Amino acid sequence: MGNAESNAYHNHLSRFLPEEQTDIDGVFDTLSGSSGSAGGKNAKATKKTMTLAALQAHTREALPEQMTVRLYNGMKSIDLPGKSSGLSEQIAKEQFVIFMSDLLKGNADEKIAIIMRMISKTEGPVKGKQIQEFTEDLIMSLVHVLSYRKELKGWTLENTRDSASGVKALASQLFSELKLADGTKPVGPQLLETSFDPSVVEDWVYRVPQVSVFLSVVIRQGLHVLHSLPDQTNDILNLVPRCKGMKGRGLVSLFDIPSIIYINSHLPAELQHKWRLLFSSRLHGESFSQLCGHIVNKGPCIVILKDLDGFLFGGFASHSWEVKPQFQGDNRCFLFSVFPSLAVYTYTGYNDHFMYLNNGQQTMPNGLGMGGQHGYFGLWIDSDYGKGHSKAKPRCTTYNSPQLSAKEDFTLDAMEVWAVGDVPESVTKGKKSILDVDPEAQALLEMAGKSRHSEGLREPIEEDEDDEN
Numbered sequence: 204m205g206n207a208e209s210n211a212y213h214n215h216l217s218r219f220l221p222e223e224q225t226d227i228d229g230v231f232d233t234l235s236g237s238s239g240s241a242g243g244k245n246a247k248a249t250k251k252t253m254t255l256a257a258l259q260a261h262t263r264e265a266l267p268e269q270m271t272v273r274l275y276n277g278m279k280s281i282d283l284p285g286k287s288s289g290l291s292e293q294i295a296k297e298q299f300v301i302f303m304s305d306l307l308k309g310n311a312d313e314k315i316a317i318i319m320r321m322i323s324k325t326e327g328p329v330k331g332k333q334i335q336e337f338t339e340d341l342i343m344s345l346v347h348v349l350s351y352r353k354e355l356k357g358w359t360l361e362n363t364r365d366s367a368s369g370v371k372a373l374a375s376q377l378f379s380e381l382k383l384a385d386g387t388k389p390v391g392p393q394l395l396e397t398s399f400d401p402s403v404v405e406d407w408v409y410r411v412p413q414v415s416v417f418l419s420v421v422i423r424q425g426l427h428v429l430h431s432l433p434d435q436t437n438d439i440l441n442l443v444p445r446c447k448g449m450k451g452r453g454l455v456s457l458f459d460i461p462s463i464i465y466i467n468s469h470l471p472a473e474l475q476h477k478w479r480l481l482f483s484s485r486l487h488g489e490s491f492s493q494l495c496g497h498i499v500n501k502g503p504c505i506v507i508l509k510d511l512d513g514f515l516f517g518g519f520a521s522h523s524w525e526v527k528p529q530f531q532g533d534n535r536c537f538l539f540s541v542f543p544s545l546a547v548y549t550y551t552g553y554n555d556h557f558m559y560l561n562n563g564q565q566t567m568p569n570g571l572g573m574g575g576q577h578g579y580f581g582l583w584i585d586s587d588y589g590k591g592h593s594k595a596k597p598r599c600t601t602y603n604s605p606q607l608s609a610k611e612d613f614t615l616d617a618m619e620v621w622a623v624g625d626v627p628e629s630v631t632k633g634k635k636s637i638l639d640v641d642p643e644a645q646a647l648l649e650m651a652g653k654s655r656h657s658e659g660l661r662e663p664i665e666e667d668e669d670d671e672n
Contacts, residue, residue: 211284212297215304223429230428231299234261252293265351266425270344273321273337274422278302280320307419307429311409318408318418319401328398334381334407335395338374338414345417346370346460348424349443357446358463362455369459372545376465380411413468416442441467441475444623448480457507457515457619462541466505469547470519471535474503474624482620489615491588494571495562498524498620502627506571507541508584508591509617512609515541516593518573518582523627524560528567532557538574538581538604548581548604556601562586574601582607589615 216224235251255275262271281298305313322337323329346366349355360366381399382388389397408414416439423429444467449456458466467475481504482497498504500523507517521535534550536557550557559572559580567577570591574581581599584591593608 212300215301218304218308226429227300227303230426231296234258234299235296250296252295253299254293258294261427262425265348265427266344266421267340267347270340270421270425273340274425276324277306277317277321280317303422303428306415306422311405311415314415314418315401315405315408318414319404322404328400329404330395331378331381331389331397331399332395334399334404335374335378338378339370341414341417341421342370342373342461344421344425345464348421349460352424354424354443355446355460356443357449358443358456358460360460362446362449363463364455364457364459366459366461368542369461369545372542373461373465376545377411377413381407413465441472443467444475445477446480447477452486454480454483454486457509457617458541462515462545465545466519466539466541466547469537469539469549470623471503471521477624478505479622479626480619481622482618484615484618489588491562491570491584491586494584494588494618494620495524495526495560499526499560500524500627501622502625503623505621505623506573506582507619507621508582508608508615510591510608510610510613511616512613513616514543514607514609514613516582516607517541518558519623520558520573522558524558524571526560526562528561528564530556530559536573536602538599538602538607540604540607548599548602551601551603553600574599574604576600584615584618591615 219227231251231253234253234257236253236257255272258275259268259271262274266274275294278294278298279292281301283295283297302317305317318337319326319329322333343366346360350360378394379388379390381394381403383397384400384403388394420439420442442464443460444463463478467478481501482494484494487493487497502523503519503521504524505517505519507515509515516539518538519536520532522532525531534552534555534557536550538548540546540548554576556574556576559568559570561567561569563569569586570584572580572583575594579594580592581595581602581604582591582593590612591608591614592612593606594611595604595606598605
């Protein structure tokens with residue numbers, strides 16, 4: 204019996220690198236009240252136990268209490284050979300190591316038994332409502348712990364929209380991916396009252412990678428274990444993009460943290476590491492020419508709008524915006540909704556009307572559009588700034604998106620544009636003013652003793668801005 208126990212323990216321990224094992228040993232020693240000098244590998248060390256109270260004291264500020272209780276229930280649910288399950292209220296080291304191994308290194312099959320107990324303390328099928336509550340707790344804990352550990356990379360809870368509605372919106376979006384064994388998706392109130400077997404929840408965990416990624420981050424950052432070692436996966440590394448251009452401007456973004464995480468996960472992988480603010484109507488004014496001046500030739504970017512009814516929506520442009528009377532972009536473009544629901548709408552293959560930007564033409568529509576067709580865009584901002592439409596009856600042909608705004612023809616309240624990924628070379632060299640293009644004009648000005656006023660009009664490129672991590 205002892206051999207079976209130690210074999211299971213060592214098999215799980217062997218998944219971790221030596222420095223990871225040392226880190227896990229140290230955290231358990233802290234939680235169990237034993238000194239770190241015991242060394243995790245001898246038999247005596249494995250006999251130490253930890254309590255819920257010790258776990259709560261350890262995570263008190265880092266995690267909401269309900270998530271700490273869920274983690275404890277997950278650890279407690281692990282059966283050890285030769286021991287009656289559920290009788291002890293204390294966690295043995297073997298349970299702690301197997302919990303870490305299965306959730307941080309395991310596959311969907313290994314994770315599911317623990318996640319089921321984190322959702323419900325009792326065995327058997329779980330209600331949709333319980334899964335939704337778990338998902339909301341998970342996302343709320345993720346936002347909380349990233350903020351507490353200062354891991355939001357320049358975003359803060361102060362310079363973004365309140366995350367409360369974003370937590371619910373992202374939870375609803377992930378939860379809506381649940382499928383019954385026959386492949387159907389229950390909807391609305393039916394979804395909350397439906398009972399789901401472990402196999403169905405396992406399929407959900409497998410198909411919705413955010414559940415495992417969020418849980419891994421909550422464990423690493425909440426328990427402060429393996430947090431300082433290099434992450435093995437880029438999905439954790441680029442979970443939150445680095446934010447550039449907000450610092451010191453007193454601006455609150457239209458995005459909240461959950462929607463940033465969700466939209467970022469749908470971007471091409473090479474663009475997920477950084478967002479840079481190009482345009483904000485609150486900073487740069489409500490002007491279509493200002494908008495064009497700030498976003499043209501700046502590389503791929505995200506546009507987000509807020510209408511007067513409070514709906515938030517936008518699109519991802521895969522190419523630099525150019526002012527021209529033709530459609531541009533490619534099939535990586537997408538439209539999205541942030542509020543009242545969070546969703547991404549991708550290319551259908553019906554047409555190539557991905558993105559459009561035109562100004563100052565008499566024969567073609569002037570404005571910024573994505574998807575659909577002239578006069579009937581999935582997303583449209585008129586060059587008569589402030590007016591827009593989102594027409595989709597029943598759906599936008601290019602992206603299969605519904606009407607994104609509260610009213611088909613809407614009035615714009617606010618707008619932001621974010622460049623994503625690294626700054627294109629053409630931008631880092633700086634925009635040329637008329638004086639750069641015409642050195643003769645520059646020389647005449649200098650001869651006349653005039654200062655170069657246009658120098659002051661150049662916006663600094665904030666690539667080297669030292670935003671907080």
